[in-house]
Amino acid sequence: MIRTLVALASLWIAAPLAAQEADYAAFADFLDTYRKQNNTPSMSAVILRDGAIVWEGYFGTWDDERDFPTNADTTYYIASVTKPIAATAILAESLAGDLDLGAPMSSDGDWAEFCTYFRGTAIPFMGGGTDMSGHPIPLVDCAKPTTLVEMLDMRANADSFVYNPIAFARIDRVISGSGGRDLRAIVRDRILEPAAMRNVALGWRDPEQGDALRLMTMPYHVEDGAIRKQALSDDDFRASAGMIANPRALAAFDIAYDRGQLVPPAIRKRLIEGVELGPLGDYRLGWFLEDHEGKRLMWHSGKDDQRYSALYLKVPEDRLTLIVLANTEAIWKDGASLVEAKISQNPIGAQFLEDFVEAE
Template identity: 55%
Template structure:
């Protein structure tokens, strides 16, 4: 039997030029329709320019899906079209979802946010290793533009509350994005006698929001069709996509979820409807003042003020595999979700500044839908 040709043998024009819409929730007003058309054209061009095989987007307004679309193909032979149910590794966009579940568990009285990170038996060794490593958010130093990054201080009694706010570095007065330390949160919870993090997220978020077929890591027994519908990762070399291997990392508070834009939209709607967290938590995360010009990281979210608007967001980056953007504009009741099966959505984020407008995709979105 003859073998099918590999992706390199396919027409890249056919592969990267196609964009296949999926269901629209409603016909938007004329002004929004024009903004959607412009953003649609931009994303189609962005995808072609960056050689992204599969790209999915959803925009929500007032708690409903305003527009959603899939571009390209979710396999390596150009035969399986991207749909609303195509799943991706969402990388660090896992963080706000895990944090929401942890806060809900704490609100129910089943978890103490004051639990020390030392409840994880391996925390001390991890902290000392990071602080002595060449990793910038561990040893400290300066970013490429000279912005200081304080080192981790392993002598401090860093708590679960500190870690959910990325306060593991320096004296904890300002955030430093520290994903390796954040990835120890599940061990802290179980080490203090709490439930497995996967069970907490499944019950407090997925079941409450009615989200099905989402995989909380490779080993999730409740993952349903998430892995079957997963768009494989690609690395782009010389403008051409090449299928890459899958990461074997399982679920942690820092990363690991495999989800579609439709499932993340369900999470967003449930969060804004008050189904997942008490109202006071929603206000604390999204409405409380941001004291520092560099923005903040609070309870699993980057938060910043931009041109008179509050922005709450998270990005996801699985190097040479996947990338993601999840942005909320609370005063406009507006949300953007974009997922890709390459790293093209990542923009080299700062460790100590919240500046999502530096993303070209987000900048284009803000110009069209907010400004």
């Protein structure tokens, strides 16, 4: 009888595991097919569940000559996926008493002139307009006494969020202008070291960049069906972008963040349970927030125009995370709304939710 129960239990355990492996294999096939359809030489991805990597996928080749297969060490420019990491570091610095989140954007001495100039341009998150879904985008409000913490919530334009990476990129100047430390030092001390993130460069001028640049895949742009190698961006590290990393390094951040090792668990809990979302979702503390099938999503996209793209998607209730990096725009090639958090606009995000997230 005991042997029978043990055998039945073994079958019960094996069946879900086999189903999960099949799901991962199907998702891997989807990603590699998507990569090939979008002429992307290199793509890397990891899935985390319950605080551990449960699946990794490395597709294509990462070198110029297409001789070396993409692997776990291959690094990418992660573009705006830098934002939730930088925002978490800034929160940690504030909680340690070394930074005032109430510092105004005007702590950057050039903010008023900078803001006024860009407000008069056709750049939508500064000059206003409508987004891809027809939603109105308010102009940036240069007279608004936006504070640092409000900027982390993307509130430079209005009381509701408007995704404004140009304003967000001034955060390091706000910090230094209000007497704070260099942002690179803050991120290294508050995030990279405690989370044990390895082979990460905080921009091109990072004096401790390690092997991140040596292991970096070059960017490509697809135009009229032809793939063309691109020059690397010379933008340095900002709160808005600039990190160079592989998915395992981002997974280390994800694990440490969920464990409460970087900022108190109450902050994560408030994003999941304490922020009431309207029909367009929200943006708080470096994360897009959205409800999907009764479950809160935390996510960020990244796009370095004509070079790299990235996706970082969390389903906290299921303790589930997806991270995908590529050396073309393929992951987020069609862009996203500036005033609506909608992961279904992204084919990879939508497929992941369909495959792995059950409705409540």
